Amino acid sequence: MELSKRFDQIYVSEPSPSHPPRERVAPVTPTPEQQAQALLAELTVQEKVAFLHQHQPVVERLGLEKFLTGCEGLHGVAWIGKATVFPQAVGLGATWDRELVRRVGEAVSTEVRAFSQDTANAYQDSGQNEKPPQVTLNVWAPVVNLLRDPRWGRNEEGYSEDPYATAQIATAFCRGLRGDHPTVWRTTPVLKHFLAYNIETDRDIVDVRVPDRVLHEYEFPAFRGPIEAGVVAGVMPGYNLTNGVPNHVHPLINEALRSWDPEVAVCSDAQAPSNLVEREKYFPDHVESHAAALKAGVDSYTDNSADSAPTIERFTAALERGLITEADLDQAVRRLLLLRARTGEFAKDADPYAGIRAEVIDSAPHRALAREAADASVVLLKNEDAALPLPTGQDAPGRIAVIGHLGTRVLTDWYSGTLPYSVSIADGLAAAYAEAGTEVVTADGADLVVLRVADEQGAEAAAFGPYRHQDWGTSVQCPLPVHTLQAEDNGRYLGLTGEDDLVADAVSATPDGWFVKELWEFESAPGTAADAASGETFTLRANSPHSRKYVRVEPGTGRLLADIEDAAAATRFQLEVVQDGEQEAERLAASADRVVLVLGNDPHINGRETVDRDGLALPARQERLLRVVQRAHPAAVLVVVSSYPYAIDFAQENLPAILWSSHAGQEIGSALAGVLTGAQSPSGRLPQTWYAGSAVLPDPTDYDVVGSRWTYRYSRRDHLYPFGHGLSYATFEYSDPTAQVRAEGAGAFTVTLDLDVTNTGSRFGDEIVQIYARRTGGEDFDAEREALRVLVGFARVPLAAGERREVAFEVAGESLAQWSEAEGRTRVPAGEYVFEAGASSTDLRTSVRVKLS
Known part of the structure; x- marks a missing residue:
């Protein structure tokens, strides 16, 4: 039976013999709250228990389809296929534009609807070959954690270091995700991550101490604003502990969140329920921990991937032990049913968004909005003597050199969708100067190298490559520099592949994935970084969360295998430089009329989820490139494309103009070219403080923003650019x-x-x-x-x-x-x-x- 008809029968009376027929009144669709309550009353205890897991089962007798909490849509639909990619959240924060961010949220939710309601066509259009996934209308976004510490690996996911700005932008994005219909939500947003989550290092066991003043003045307002605005359906707790208590059993879920909205659903972070026992060791067993989480207010359990059996077993045992009651189940399941009912799932005839189809994905209006958002997010940090905009028209330069690894690339991050197309900075400038006949030339600044097997006998040694070599520096989790090697012949990155990831081969399009398999360490001795540039011999070691093995050359086949535990048994290599990247950059800079140097991060390396930065400096290799280009062309313009601030003291002191952009999606090159050429006046403003290299920052675990003087509110540290900073071509x-x-x-x-x-x-x-x-x-x-x-x-x-x-x-x-x-x-x-x-x-x-x- 269709759910909409079931509810019509419940709420529309029929004539009886004692009551003569009357003119039939059009049925009134029950409210989402009424729908949730009616369904709850018909579920068995066993079904209620099953509904607590992220993957909710089909209930045929009630017409309930299977349901999944959690679709990623932080700045575009992610993890499904090709979809419009907007600027990273920190870039959206840099727009300081509520209405623009609302429209971005609207576009994201519209594309989520398309993937959910027209899955086969949407997935086919995305160029995927696998089976279309189940797509939910429950969007796990936005992230409202504050950008207190610019070293935080997930800095790219937040809007601002300020709670008011974060609440305002988050409310706007959620309003777009929710839609304007009075009862039916286009999607149901879930805020992440409650509470005081701002550290990746040991994030699932770290205990963050937060004074009451900081909780109420700094931490709570970012969540409270969008929740009280009525545009939030759920909240996700953070992995960490706050003041000694794991967030997934924290009393503040009910005492704070539910005081702002008693109906807000709480969805656990992935594997966090099991972490209460396995990592945090806060409870003796999973039955007790799950019962405590349910009592604390967690409704949906993202645990053990799609396998709901452990969750069902634990809650069944908790009922048998008397640790929870059916009333406890009812509170959680009712909120989860309301989460679903709000999207029109149970009254589809009254769903105003049911007609959305795949043609909206990467549509012309969404492409235009991606460009508008990228335009508005670009921040002009410095413009001495009107170095920008670059001359155009009759005064256009004859040759522009775009130097740096991000000049010709458009990168995504962990929460990005697949780019439907991309415009790099070099592409954007070439298009802008096409009529003027300006030549745009590029160099990435990377060395072209060969990995040569060190042979003490002097015989001809085996060689691998050539590769384009990048040194990405260090992080908290990676105390030795990590390197990438991109094969010159196919443009692919050397990474772990094959059965059990034991083969090292150039097959990866880009460093990507939850476990990045394209990172390598050069070791002169175990645990010691090699100076490969000096010709020192070294071993090649995988830097992946699930492989720390060394590389050897397999006899007979000549393959590179990453299957050695002992460094002494690994093959020793030397790095032969075929082409010096810095010399090439210097030559190109010296010969160009104008130079645009593009530096920044790869969002999958040394600063991302699970990986915190260990400082604010550019990687040493990029800092050297900066100085080489500046010497060759003192009027060079620096463009920083990054997920977080850098301490670019040398550039600020020695270059006339500096721009910053987040990884701003498919239109980043068009937007930056527009600002560089003056077609667009820069209007972005920094959503967080950029500290100077001399600034001594507090320990990352020090969350007392008042006592430790974090953020613009309290900091008296040296900074390069203050919170809210950004220049314009107007005055x-x-x-x-x-x-x-x-x-x-x-x-x-x-x-x-x-x-x-x-x-x-x-x-x-x-x-x-x-x-x-x-x-x-x-x-x-x-x-x-x-x-x-x-x-x-x-x-x-x-x-x-x-x-x-x-x-x-x-x-x-x-x-x-x-x-x-x-x-x-x-x-x-x-x-x-x-x-x-x-x-x-x-x-x-x-x-x-x-x-x-």
Whole structure:
């Protein structure tokens, strides 16, 4: 029986002999809450237990199809096939544009719908050969963890180091994912990862200590904002412990999250329920741990992949032991049924999104939106003596050299979809200068090398390659530098392949996957890095989470096998440089009219999920390339394409212009070419502080942002670029603001700020007007513990040359709230407040004082 008809029968009465027929009233679709409750009442205890696992089974008698929690859509549909790839989340945060981010969320959710409702066509169009996957409308995005520490491996996944900015952008993205229909959600967003999750090193056992003040003023607001806005269906806990308690059994799930929305579903992170026993050893057995997680408020268990049997066995035993009751099951299953009901699954005739089909994936409007988002995310960090934009038209340069490994490549990350197409920076510049006849030449700066077997007898030694060699430096998890070797003949990377990954061969299109198999260490002795550039002999060792074996040359076949445990038995190699990459870059830079140097990270190497960075410096090889190019062409422009900040002190001191972009998806090259040539005025602003190389950062586990002075709010460290920084080709002036305080009852109030912003330049530009508040005195005022300033408002304001526009801000009083240890709550302390308006957290142009009592 169709579910929609079942519910019609429940809620529409039929005539009986004692009641004559009446004119039939059109059936009313039950609310999602009513649908969930009605279905819950018909499930058996065994079915309820089965529904707790991520893979929920079919219940034919109720018309329930199988269901899966969890589709990845952080900046485009991921892990399914070709789909529109938007800028990384940190890049979306750099737009400071709520409406743009909402439209990106709308596009992502529309493509999720297409994959779910038109799976065969969507999957076929994506060029996949495997069986189409099950696609859920439950989207595990966005990530609202704050970018407190720029060394965090997952920095690319967050929006900002500031909780207000994060909450605003996350709310916009969730609003796009949810859709505007009053009852039916296009997709159901799940926020990640509650609570204080900001470390990859030992992430499933690390205990993060968070003072109450930091919890309430810094951590909670990022989650609370989108949840209270009514656009969040679920939350995922983080792997770590917070204040001694694993997040998956933390009382704050019910005490905090459910106080903001009692219906929010909680989906566990992968394998985290089992980690409570196996890694964290917080409980003696899985039955007790699962029971505790259910009591704490976890509803859905992402555990043991698709095998639901262990989860079912553990909860069945918990019922038998009396550790949980059927009422506990009912709370969780009802929330999960509501998660499904909200998408129209149980009333498909009333689903306004049911007609979405595969043609929306990578459609022309989505391509245009990807370009718009990439445009808005580019940040101009420095522009000395108007070095940018590059000349065009009759003044166009005859030759532009694009140097660096990211100049001709468009990279994705772990949570990206498959690129439907890509425009590199070199491609974008070539297109921009096509009519001018400018020659765009490229060099990646990598050495072309041969791996030659070291032969002490002087005989002709076996050789492998040539390869393009990149040294990616070190990370917390990889204390020795890791290297990639890209075969010159086929462009593929040397990686682990074959049965049990014991063969080393150049078969990988790019370093990718959960277990990156294309990374190698050069060891002069076990645990010691080799200086391969000097001709030192070394062993080649796999750097993969599941293989740390050494390489040997197989006699007879000449194959490279990564199957040696003992370094002494491994083949020893020497690195023969066929072509020096730095010399080639230097030659090209010296011969070009203009040089664009592109440096940055590969999102799968030394800074990603499971891997934290060990510092802020560029890899040594990239730093050397930077200096070589600068000497050859002092007017070179640097473009940093990265998932996180770098301490680029030398570039800031010695190059005239610097741009930053996240890995901004399929249109990154078009966007950067637009800014470089002046077709687009840069308008992105940094969503986090870029610290200088001299800055001494706190330990990554130190989450006390107040005491350790993390982020722009408290930091007095040396920085290169402040939070909110970004330049434009236009110039802007601010009028003095006016302020009014409006009481709203029950102690609530709003501060209304009005000011004028004028484009005083000669061309169009978007200004990101930022409003900061700081307290200068009043009750319990402690200058050492007070925030330097706190972001309380922002707006993207488009202005034509000479245009002036009035901008109004409504600052909720709770934005000024501080935690009171004495009262055990947040409140707005009395005192004098200064509201400052400007272009960054340090470029503050004007202010107004307000006294609050």
